[in-house]
Amino acid sequence: MPRFIAISTISRLAVAFICAGTFATPGLAGMTQDLADCTAADRKASADACTRVMNSGRLPKNQLYIGHFNRGSAHFHAGSYDKALSDFDKSIDYNPGYADTYYKRALVQHERGDRERSLADLDRYLEKRGEIAEAHINRARLFRRRGELNQAFSELQKASALDPGEIKAQILRALVLSDLGEQGPARLEAEKAVTAGADNADAYYARATVAFREASYAAALTDIEKALSLKAAFPAALMLRGRIEEQQGEKDKAAASFKKVLEGAPKSLDARAAQDDARARLTTLEPLAVVAPVSNPAPQSQSRSEPAASVARVSECRRFIPSAQTTVAVECPK
Template sequence: MDALTGESGTNWRNLALAATLISGLALTGCQTSPTAGFANIDPAQGSSENISSLTSVINSDPRNPESYNVRGSAYGRAGKYRDALKDFNTAIQLNPNYYQAYSNRALIQRGLGDQQAALADYNRAIQINPNYDAAYIGRGNLYRKAGRTMDAFNDFQKAIQLDTTDPRAYHNRGLIYQSQGQHKLAIEDFSTAISLAPDAAEPYNGRGLSYLALNQEDNAFADFNTAIRLDKKSAEAWANQALVYERRGDKARAAKSYAEALHLNPKYQPAKDGLARTRTS
């Protein structure tokens, strides 16, 4: 989803921003906006009250790079990317070896559409700290969206070899396995992601699709239903549930679920196509 973090062992860890798990397959392919990268953290951390409090901290100690890094994270959660970028720039100016700030700034660069700047920042973070798992995961997401699948796989693999507890590494490696038809390996990775983030809907969507590819329809249906329970606004989950209904010949329920998916995301093509197939006159 790339974590925006403060330095480990500090009082600011609870302000870390985690990036959303990114889906990329035909049916589950979430079309995320930049703000989705900050979706799985308490929105209050991006509130004006919290930002005001962090500004007071900075005013009392304007040479502390960590304070800028934390406020930049809060700005990022609030969708104020230009303000976040300024704070991460200041943090890096104060501490040129602040690898967390480079990785955090990379996420903002991605949100602003500057993929080359994001890549440069991830590379710099890894150069400073070759064991920083969050930077590998962030760079892997960048590579995967650019179609550099093997480079992405290698970065997710590296993060996992570093014993990361970040579910995104497993989820995104699972997506790559899935795209290659290696569904058993994909299911293992999605299951690990679920164990690390049981309240995230996306790994259930991913695992459900691999179960479906292996004709384990009941397992797939259970996963899609869980994804809906966790995120009722997931158009992908509703469309996936509808697909199972459609496979079972229940066009009425399928059409209802496809319609809900389309209500949530009017541009979601799998829902449009599914509703056209199942809607009765």
């Protein structure tokens, strides 16, 4: 998955600065550091460094897309999705042929709740780069959030054909099969994922989800605790734990787990659905509690929730409604 334009690429910017005489000044060390920071999206200084590079006046116009791409990546990493979207739009304006910008913009639109535009950008990315497993995995996530489970599974099959060892596809395949009510096949997929990724919290969460839906609560709790030992701020795993505690009559423990769900990382697997579900459960358990909203909420008109761990099974002639977290009977096709 593209994160930023690498040093080997942006080092060409340094060449441009050197040729223009910029590095003949006392600002050499500062500009060298800015160029380094601008290529590292996870540094706090990254966005400001990219801004200084672009505002220096020495950067050739045909390389401005690099600065906007890297600054957009830094904003995305920090959770500033509107700023990230603006930078990716500008990067594409400067260089519409750079495929990775469409991929990163798709991720931003995914987080903002704009599923249709996210899918469109992933399509553009695939058109420009060819078949990439990671893009199909992200398409699967989008389809799953929309409740289009068969389409999600098809995307995961494509991803696995392209990269048979891709564990993210295995994990999502287990969850989608479980969403569809196919717990036996889902369990087998989850077992494969745990075997392949013994230190992967998502794999244990997937297996716990299947166990939870099979009412095997002891097994589910064992995997939940393992997942949380690997990734403490894991909203979906905390949500599963809270649901089991609630079913066992431990309402205080359940409420504490649901509150921790709201403190977790919103980008992790099934996080937003878990946080929506936690708010609903806290409203039931603690009617007077004030539940904090999610940061960077998706636009109401576009918001769709990912199926939570407590979703009912989807069967023929029924339809999953993400906003209600349930399935309803529908007229069967003639």
